[in-house]
Amino acid sequence: xxxxxxxxxxxxxxxxxxxxxxxxxxxxxxxxxxxxxxxxxxxxxxxxxxxxxxxxxxxxxxxxxxxxxxxxxxxxxxxxxxxxxxxxxxxxxxxxxxxxxxxxxxxxxxxxxxxxxxxxxxxxxxxxxxxxxxxxxxxxxxxxxxxxxxxxxxxxxxxxxxxxxxxxxxxxxxxxxxxxxxxxxxxxxxxxxxxxxxxxxxxxxxxxxxxxxxxxxxxxxxxxxxxxxxxxxxxxxxxxxxxxxxxxxxxxxxxxxxxxxxxxxxxxxxxxxxxxxxxxxxxxxxxxxxxxxxxxxxxxxxxxxxxxxxxxxxxxxxxxxxxxxxxxxxxx
Amino acid sequence: xxxxxxxxxxxxxxxxxxxxxxxxxxxxxxxxxxxxxxxxxxxxxxxxxxxxxxxxxxxxxxxxxxxxxxxxxxxxxxxxxxxxxxxxxxxxxxxxxxxxxxxxxxxxxxxxxxxxxxxxxxxxxxxxxxxxxxxxxxxxxxxxxxxxxxxxxxxxxxxxxxxxxxxxxxxxxxxxxxxxxxxxxxxxxxxxxxxxxxxxxxxxxxxxxxxxxxxxxxxxxxxxxxxxxxxxxxxxxxxxxxxxxxxxxxxxxxxxxxxxxxxxxxxxxxxxxxxxxxxxxxxxxxxxxxxxxxxxxxxxxxxxxxxxxxxxxxxxxxxxxxxxxxxxxxxx
DNA sequence: TTGTACGCGTTATCAT
DNA sequence: ATGATAACGCGTACAA
Numbered sequence: 001x002x003x004x005x006x007x008x009x010x011x012x013x014x015x016x017x018x019x020x021x022x023x024x025x026x027x028x029x030x031x032x033x034x035x036x037x038x039x040x041x042x043x044x045x046x047x048x049x050x051x052x053x054x055x056x057x058x059x060x061x062x063x064x065x066x067x068x069x070x071x072x073x074x075x076x077x078x079x080x081x082x083x084x085x086x087x088x089x090x091x092x093x094x095x096x097x098x099x100x101x102x103x104x105x106x107x108x109x110x111x112x113x114x115x116x117x118x119x120x121x122x123x124x125x126x127x128x129x130x131x132x133x134x135x136x137x138x139x140x141x142x143x144x145x146x147x148x149x150x151x152x153x154x155x156x157x158x159x160x161x162x163x164x165x166x167x168x169x170x171x172x173x174x175x176x177x178x179x180x181x182x183x184x185x186x187x188x189x190x191x192x193x194x195x196x197x198x199x200x201x202x203x204x205x206x207x208x209x210x211x212x213x214x215x216x217x218x219x220x221x222x223x224x225x226x227x228x229x230x231x232x233x234x235x236x237x238x239x240x241x242x243x244x245x246x247x248x249x250x251x252x253x254x255x256x257x258x259x260x261x262x263x264x265x266x267x268x269x270x271x272x273x274x275x276x277x278x279x280x281x282x283x284x285x286x287x288x289x290x291x292x293x294x295x296x297x298x299x300x301x302x303x304x305x306x307x308x309x310x311x312x313x314x315x316x317x318x319x320x321x322x323x324x325x326x327x328x329x330x331x332x
Numbered sequence: 333x334x335x336x337x338x339x340x341x342x343x344x345x346x347x348x349x350x351x352x353x354x355x356x357x358x359x360x361x362x363x364x365x366x367x368x369x370x371x372x373x374x375x376x377x378x379x380x381x382x383x384x385x386x387x388x389x390x391x392x393x394x395x396x397x398x399x400x401x402x403x404x405x406x407x408x409x410x411x412x413x414x415x416x417x418x419x420x421x422x423x424x425x426x427x428x429x430x431x432x433x434x435x436x437x438x439x440x441x442x443x444x445x446x447x448x449x450x451x452x453x454x455x456x457x458x459x460x461x462x463x464x465x466x467x468x469x470x471x472x473x474x475x476x477x478x479x480x481x482x483x484x485x486x487x488x489x490x491x492x493x494x495x496x497x498x499x500x501x502x503x504x505x506x507x508x509x510x511x512x513x514x515x516x517x518x519x520x521x522x523x524x525x526x527x528x529x530x531x532x533x534x535x536x537x538x539x540x541x542x543x544x545x546x547x548x549x550x551x552x553x554x555x556x557x558x559x560x561x562x563x564x565x566x567x568x569x570x571x572x573x574x575x576x577x578x579x580x581x582x583x584x585x586x587x588x589x590x591x592x593x594x595x596x597x598x599x600x601x602x603x604x605x606x607x608x609x610x611x612x613x614x615x616x617x618x619x620x621x622x623x624x625x626x627x628x629x630x631x632x633x634x635x636x637x638x639x640x641x642x643x644x645x646x647x648x649x650x651x652x653x654x655x656x657x658x659x660x661x662x663x664x
Numbered sequence: 665t666t667g668t669a670c671g672c673g674t675t676a677t678c679a680t
Numbered sequence: 681a682t683g684a685t686a687a688c689g690c691g692t693a694c695a696a
Contacts, residue, residue, distance in 0.1 A: 009475065011452060011689055022667050034692095035665055052474020058390045058399065058450035059689035062672045068431075076423075083415050091408075091437045094445045099452070101401075101431045105423045113426045119389035120431070121341060142384025143341060144454065206681055225615050257616035283557050284589035285617050343673055354683045359675060368681055391673035394688045676682080677686080 010053040011123075021045040030055050041314065067121045068097060070306070073114060073136060075129040076103045079250055080221050081276045082128060085150070089126065092299040093175045098123070098306075111135065118143055122307055148302055152195055153319055158307045161319040162298055166275075167197050169291040169324025170203030173245065173273045176332055178211055182243035182271055185216040188231045188255060189247045194223075197247040200275055204245050216241055221251045228254030236262055242270050249274035249281045249290055256286055256331065271332045275324070282329070285291055289332035291324040298322060342385040351379040362387050374563065399453045402430045402638070405446060407461040407469060408438060411555050411582055413608045414460060417482070419626055421458065424631040430455070430638070447471065456480055456638055469555075471566050478632055478641045484527055485651055492637045493651040494630055498528050498607075501623040501656025502535030505577065507604045508664055514563055514575035514603055519550040520563045520587060521579045526555075529579040530606055536577050548573055553583045560586030568594055581606035581613045581622055588618055588663065603664045607656070614661070621664035623656040630654060 012026040012237070019026070021040060029044035052191035061067040070093055074086055086102065093100045101120070103113050110250035114136050125140050127133055137156050140147045146160070153161045177185070177235040187204055190197035205215055217239040221227030228251025232244065236259065244259070246252035252274030256266060264270050267289075274281060303322045308315060344358040345610070351358070355374060360366035361376035380386070394643040402425055406418055418434065425432045433452070435445050446468050457472050459465055459481040469488050472479045478492070485493045519536055522529035537547055549571040553559030560583025564576065568591065577585035584606030588598060596602050599621075606613060609624035633652045640647060651662070 009689090012691095013689080021691090024692080025665095027689095028666090031691080037665065040665090052471065054447075054451045054475070055691090056394075056453060056689055058393045058453060059672090060451075060691070061390045062388075062394060062674090062689080063691050064672065065691075083419060087415060087418075087436065090434045091441075094435055094437050095441055097445075099433045099449060100436050102422045103418065103426055105426050109423075109427055113429075115386075116429065117431060119386045119392075121390060139384065143386075146512075223673060229616050254616065261616075273592060280612065283608075284561050284586065284593075310535065341673090345673080355673090356675085356683055356685095357681095359673095360682090363675080369681065372681090387675090388673055391688085392675070394673080394690090395675045396676075398687065666696080668693105670691105670693085672690090674688085676688105678684085678687105680682080680684100 009056065010051045012053070012055065014051060015044060016055050017049050018051065027055070050123045061121060066310075067101045068099050069101060069120050070098045070124045070126060071101045071103060071114075071117055071120075071122050072126045073110070073129050074102065074112060076104060076106060079248070080278045080280060081248065081250075082291065084278060085128060085158035085298065087300065088295045088299045089128075091235050092257050092303055096303060096307075100126075104265045111114060115139065118145070123310065124148055126302060127152075129153075144313070146306075146313070148305050148309075150298060158317060160309065160317055162301045162305070162322065163319065164196070164293045164298075164322045164324050166324065167203035167206070169293075170200040170205075170245070170275065172324070173275075173289075173291050174204050174207035176328075177243045177245070177271050177273065178207070178213075178270065180332060182281050183213060184239075184241045185213065185215055185243045185245060186239065186241040187215055187245050187247075188228055188235065188251050189218060189220050190223045191220065191249075194247075197223075200247050221247075221254075223248050223250055225250045225254040227251060229258045231255070232258035233262070236264065243271045244270060246272065249276045249278045252288055252290065252331075253280060253286055256288070258310060264297060266331050273332055277327050278322060281327070288328035289329045292329050293324055294326050295323050338492060341388065342383045344385070344387070346383060347379050347385050350383065351375045358385075371597075389438050393453060395406045399455060399641075400430050401452050401454050402432060402456045402458060403433045403435060403446075403449055403452075403454050404458045405442070405461050406434065406436045407442065407464075408436055411580065412610045412612060413443060413580065413582070413625065416610060417460060417630065420631050421460075421628045421634065425634055428635060428639075432458075442619075443482070450475055450477070455642065457484075458482065458634060462465055462468075467555065472560065476645070478638075478645070480637050480641075482634060483629060490551050490649060492649055494632075494633045494637070494654065495651065496625045496654045496656050498527070498531035498656065499535035499538075501625075502532040502577070502607065504535075504538045504656070504658050505621075505623050506536050506539035508658060508660075509575045509577070509603050509605065510539070510545075512664060513601065515545060516571075517545065517547055517575045517577060518567050518571065518573040519547055519577050519579075520560055520567065520583050521552050522549060522555045522583075523552065531577050549633060553579075555580050555582055555584075557586040559581045559583060561590045563587070564590035565594070568596065577603045578604065578606045581608045581610045581620060584622065584663075585618055586638055588620070598663050605664055609659050614657070619662035621661045622659050 088307040165222035232255035281288040551563035564587035606622040613620040
C-alpha cells in the first residue's frame, strides 16, 4: 500500500533498457577495470546520469561485496571529548569510503539499538563507551564482526584496542608542576569505574611518591564541567593546596571557575591541569595546560586496525598505545 | 581470497537446519504477527540465539522492506552547536529504530561521500550544512530520497524544512537589552553567506530602528570562539558600546574574554548576548544570556517530518518554524 | 567484448 | 499452520 505509492528506485535493468544494452553491461560500466567497450560504457553512464541511477549497495553487498558499513557505539556522548572523537572518526571513515552508523543513547535504548544494528553485515564495530561493552563484544563475536575498542582496553580474544598512555601522561603533567615548585597536590577524579581516571590518578600519585609527597585531598566528579566546579569548591574548602590535577579537561575547566570564585589566582596561587586537550581548553577564557589525548592519532590507528583486520580477519589482536603530550598554556 | 577466509554469516537456512524446520518458518519466527506455532517459534528463536543469528537487513531491504538507513550530512561539523544537534539527532533516530549514517568532512571529500552514500536505499537525507545543498538535493530528488533541511530553508519542491525563528528571537534579545537601558549596540555576525546570521542581524537592527536607534558598529567572525574574541577586540577598540549582540554563542563566549581583557565588566559596563544556547553557555565561567535554538524540538520535528513523509511520500512540503526563547543568565 | 544464467539471504505468495 | 517457490538487484563465471 505505502509501497505502491513509493516510487521504485531505478535499477540496472532500467538503464539497460534505456541505453539499449544488456543488464550486465550496465554493471560492468560501473566496475573499474571491467571489459567493456568505452563507447558503450559512456552510453551507459550517460543514461545512468539522466535517470539518476546508482548501483544499489544493498544488493551488491548481498553477493558478498564489502558492505562498507561500520558502526560507532558511543553511549550517551556525555562529554566533549567523546563528541570530538566521534566527529573525527566520522570524517576519517568517510575519507576511506566507509559509512559510519552512529549509535548512542541511554543504556537500555542503546542495548536494543546495538542488537538491531547487527542485522546489517557490519565491517566493524567501533566502541567508545563503557558498560555495555561485554554484551556487544559477545554478539559481534558470534557474527564475526571485528570489534575495535578505543579509550578502554578490552582483554577479549579478537578485539583490537587503542588506548592512551594515561598513567605516563599524567606523570608528565605532575613532573611539570613539581618542577615549578608545587608541593601540595589535590586531585579531582572521575567515577571509579572508569579505568582511564584510575590510570591518570596512578600517574599522579606514583610521581608524587617518587618525590616523597602524598596526595593531600581528592574529590570525585562525573567528568563534567559542573561536577568539576562543585568538586573544586569542596576540595579547596577542605585543604590548602597549590596544585589541582583533574582527570579530564571538562572538570578542570569547572575547577578554574570555582577557584576564581574563591579568590585563588591561577597560575600564581595555584596550578591547574587537565587531560584530553578538548578544543575548549584552548579558549582564551581558560588557556588550560593539559595533556593531549591525541584524536588524530586515534583515528589513524582505528583506520589502520580496520584495514589490517580486513586483509586478515584472523590476525592476532593488537593493542595500540598512544602517547599523551604536554600542552603548555597558562594554568600551570 | 579474502572472502574465502572470512567466516560466513549464519543464515536462516542454517537455523532451519538446526531447528529442524523450514526456512520459511525461520523467517516467520522473526516476523511479528506471522502464523506460526508458538512452540516452533520458540525452537527457532532458541537456535538463532545459540548460533547468534539475526536476519540480514540487506537481504530484507532488497525485497522491499524499509532500509531504516538515514543519512545526516553535516559538512565539517565546525561549531559546537552543530555537534550538539548531530548528537541529539543520532539519539533521536536511534530511538525510533533508524540508523543514521553520518557524513562530514571538507567540501570536496564530502561531495564524493554524498554521491557514494546514495548507493544505499536511504529513507531520508537530513541536511545540516551549507554550500553543497543544491547538488545533494538534486541527486536525492532523482532517487526519490526525501530531503529534510534543518537550520536553513531550501525552497525546493519536495524538501521539508525546519528552521528557527532567528529574526524574532534576536528581536526578543534586543528588547531585553533595551529594557535594561542599553542604547549603544554593537554586533558580531557570521559570514554573509549564512542566512541565519543575516536573519539574526535583521532582528537586532529592526528592533533598534523601532526604538529610533542605529547599530553603532559591527564586525564579522566565523562563528568560532576565536573569531568572536578577535572581532570583539576590534569592535570595542573602535567604538564605545554598552551592548554587544553576537550571532551565535561561540562568538559571544570569545567576546566575553576579549571584554574582560579590556577591563570591561559584564554585565555592569556592557551586556553580551549570544544565540543557540550551546551547553558551554551555561558553564560558570560564562553564564551567557542567550536565545535557545531548541535542539529537542528540532529533533522532534525531524522525526515527525520523517514519519509523515514515510506514510505519504508525495505529501506537500512542510516548513516548520521553531521559536527561540530567551535564556536569562548573567551577561545581560 | 558481450550476453546468459546463477547465487547471495530474505520475505511474500501460493498451494497445501 | 506449513513448506516450496518466486521475486528483489546486483556481480560475475561461463559460454559465445
